[in-house]
Amino acid sequence: MGEFRTLYLDMDSFFASVEQHENPALRGRPVAITAVDGTNGACVAASYEAKAFGVKTGTLVRDAKRLCPEIVFLPSRHRLYVQYNLRIAAILDQMAELERIRSVDEFQLRLGGAASELDGAVALVKAMKQRIATEIGQSIRLSAGIGPNSLLAKIAGKLEKPDGCQWLSPRNMPQRLSHLKLDDLPGISKGVKAKLYKARVWDIEALYRLDPRHARLIWGSIEGERFVRALQGADIPLVTTERHGYGNSKVLAPDSRPISQAYLVGRWLVEKSASRLRRDGRVAKSFSLSVSFLPEGGASLRLRCEASQDTAYFLKLHRQLWEAIWRRHRPRQAISVSVQLGDVSLLADRAGDLFAPLRPAEKTTGEKVSELVDAVNARFGKDTLRWGENRPHHGFFERG
Known part of the structure; x- marks a missing residue:
């Protein structure tokens, strides 16, 4: 090799x-x-x-x-x-x-x-x-x-x-990068840069010479050691990360910025995210909504919830958070909307509920209905069945 x-x-x-x-x-x-x-x-x-x-x-x-x-x-x-x-x-x-x-x-x-x-x-x-x-x-x-x-x-x-x-x-390192600053490197955020400065690591050459074990202490995780070893030329494989959430965000086109329309875009994002959650056999235990307003400002709210993959349930939480944002801020227009289904785990690992009653890993009625909607849309085309009114918003301003 x-x-x-x-x-x-x-x-x-x-x-x-x-x-x-x-x-x-x-x-x-x-x-x-x-x-x-x-x-x-x-x-x-x-x-x-x-x-x-x-x-x-x-x-x-x-x-x-x-x-x-x-x-x-x-x-x-x-x-x-x-x-x-x-x-x-x-x-x-x-x-x-x-x-x-x-x-x-x-x-x-x-x-x-x-x-x-x-x-x-x-x-x-x-x-x-x-x-x-x-x-x-x-x-x-x-x-x-x-x-x-x-x-x-x-x-x-x-x-x-x-x-x-x-x-x-290693043949041309670190001299080849001597003209760059620490935060020019991918993976060196402002927070990591501050930690490096605190450890008296001022430039790329000093970072390159760092003992990887020392880098682990500076970062506070194994990622510091991995980063420095890779910088020194070691063949460090990519790590497959565990997914912690499903979501999407959209910068809104002008006709989607009125709050009533931005709310419908949010519903569409919830439907998409919940469908992907089910596709991967997972459930989410939190729901987040973030909205940026025009001309400025914004709000970000999060709810803990039952471990679920039921679209109707998440749409109910979505409406609840929108109502809370409206009561607090009374915005007229939004510039962007983001939803996130977080704290995910496998449906197969979900415990049962004696009072529901629900056996371990068994789907609720709502989750079975959601799964049926997915199957119909997969066979006859997306949006054949929808969860009420929504507003698709593809790409940035793309239609269709």
């Missing part, structure tokens, strides 16, 4: 690049993708032509117009970007072992054989770029990171953009 085991691919300005590929008239022009329209909105992505003017993710629309008067704003089409993600993934999986799709614009692949040596990995990246350009389009570009593990490969993938290819290993 050679020195390198992981290839990390980061698509360049992916959302904007897809839009430029779809519409040739946009190629070479500054483009920004928006999550919220109007002057109160923000950019969720920008083309490199727009970035040259200082427009980036999070830039307000009004500021982007000031920085780049010729910029073109487009609403996000998230499902379109997912379609391109799947097309790219199919190409990559033919050329190497696609280990994980990290996000809609990031891919992680396992290297082996000739590609585990630097020359072979670089050649593989070149071939991947060529196939994507030929089979999808010249506008779709990527930057690559090559490393002995996923952490170093990911960091390397950010070093040269766009259309770059860089590598990291």
Whole structure:
């Protein structure tokens, strides 16, 4: 086995690049993708032509117009970007072992054989770029990171953009990252950075030289030791984390911002989350609702509840929390809504209830009805049966 085991691919300005590929008239022009329209909105992505003017993710629309008067704003089409993600993934999986799709614009692949040596990995990246350009389009570009593990490969993938290819290993570490700050590294949050400063670890070189056992003490968990060992080049495998909740959040389109409409979007999110909970054979013991208001402010409430996977039960809790928010804040419009079914565990592990009566792992009547609704929708199409009135809100502002 050679020195390198992981290839990390980061698509360049992916959302904007897809839009430029779809519409040739946009190629070479500054483009920004928006999550919220109007002057109160923000950019969720920008083309490199727009970035040259200082427009980036999070830039307000009004500021982007000031920085780049010729910029073109487009609403996000998230499902379109997912379609391109799947097309790219199919190409990559033919050329190497696609280990994980990290996000809609990031891919992680396992290297082996000739590609585990630097020359072979670089050649593989070149071939991947060529196939994507030929089979999808010249506008779709990527930057690559090559490393002995996923952490170093990911960091390397950010070093040269766009259309770059860089590598990291003990051969060029930590000097290759001497220009970066601690919190430029993925996984170093403000809290972790504060802990490192308290331990007199001021820069990446000091972090790299740290005894991994000391890092465990600084972090307060095994993750500190894992992080430093990976930074030092050890092949630290990804840990499969246990899922603690099911939920979703939406930045609302203008016609969904009135509170009455935002409430219906929340109902739709509850239905989706509860269906996924049942699909995985789990129950939730808490329900949370968060709402951000216009022009500012917000509320976040949480309830402990019976361990359940019953959609009707969660919709009842959803209404209860909305009523509490209305009594306290009287908001007129919302900018975003989030629901979360938390404290999850397996239905198979749920204890029985002598007074219900309910045997261990037995489903309630409501849960059986929910399961039947899932079966009907799976056979005849989603939303064939719905739990009363709701308001679907796909993507950012996408319809359908």
